Amino acid sequence: MNVQIIGYWGAFPEADGATSCYLIEKSGYKCLLDCGSGALSRLQKYMNPFELDALLLSHYHADHVADVGSLQYLYLVQNMIQSKDKVLPIYGHQLDQNKFSSLSHKATKGIAYDLNSTLTLGPLQIRFLKTHHPVPCYAMRITDGETTIVYTADTSHFEGLVTFSEGADLLIAECSLYAGMDGSGPGHMTSEECGKLAQAAGVKQLWLSHLPHFGDQQKLKIVAKQQYQGPIQIAKETLSFNALP
Ligand SMILES: [Zn+2]
Numbered sequence: 086m087n088v089q090i091i092g093y094w095g096a097f098p099e100a101d102g103a104t105s106c107y108l109i110e111k112s113g114y115k116c117l118l119d120c121g122s123g124a125l126s127r128l129q130k131y132m133n134p135f136e137l138d139a140l141l142l143s144h145y146h147a148d149h150v151a152d153v154g155s156l157q158y159l160y161l162v163q164n165m166i167q168s169k170d171k172v173l174p175i176y177g178h179q180l181d182q183n184k185f186s187s188l189s190h191k192a193t194k195g196i197a198y199d200l201n202s203t204l205t206l207g208p209l210q211i212r213f214l215k216t217h218h219p220v221p222c223y224a225m226r227i228t229d230g231e232t233t234i235v236y237t238a239d240t241s242h243f244e245g246l247v248t249f250s251e252g253a254d255l256l257i258a259e260c261s262l263y264a265g266m267d268g269s270g271p272g273h274m275t276s277e278e279c280g281k282l283a284q285a286a287g288v289k290q291l292w293l294s295h296l297p298h299f300g301d302q303q304k305l306k307i308v309a310k311q312q313y314q315g316p317i318q319i320a321k322e323t324l325s326f327n328a329l330p
């Protein structure tokens with residue numbers, strides 16, 4: 086399984102960047118995980134978005150879904166230009182009916198994932214965990230049977246994340262805040278909490294993502310390193326994870 090960061094900013098994208106978006110690939114199957122602001126433009130550096138197999142959404146905050154509308158237009162326009170009738174499946178939760186129904190468009194189809202069972206998308210199997218966030222949001226544990234990645238989506242720290250992340254080859258943790266800040270209100274994690282989570286769950290690698298627009302990002306890594314002994318990367322667009330075949 087390969088993972089490519091497309092967007093990693095929290096809230097809004099900085100110049101030439103994007104908010105949450107990750108491309109997951111396995112044996113030619115291409116799944117986009119969240120589709121934030123700027124994501125569709127950045128994605129085209131790596132692949133033709135018309136060749137996606139699925140889009141999977143953690144929740145409906147704008148920094149995770151802002152480019153869904155543009156992606157729907159892309160499928161509509163490319164179908165017309167190429168005389169095709171492709172329909173992109175977009176998987177999301179059904180706890181906000183208005184937002185969920187907006188996933189279905191002329192060339193996209195919203196599909197609700199079952200929060201209590203494993204979702205199979207091509208070669209990928211995905212489990213969900215409801216996070217602590219002001220709106221319903223789901224962390225995901227994604228495996229191809231050989232490699233496992235865990236994406237925390239947006240959340241404040243809670244104990245259930247440790248079991249859910251246990252032994253993952255890669256943990257993509259949202260790191261919106263600096264150590265000493267309180268993320269329990271806005272539903273976000275600090276660098277210290279990300280490090281503790283990675284250590285307690287025994288993951289093999291930690292990425293700090295969903296990054297803040299203030300402070301010195303290197304401090305996020307320094308503090309996380311005090312808690313976690315494995316390798317840590319601060320998210321950037323060139324960062325990718327390639328599991329050995
Ligand atoms: Zn959010």
Ligand SMILES: [Zn+2]
Pocket residue numbers: 095096105146148149239295
């Ligand atoms: Zn967010």
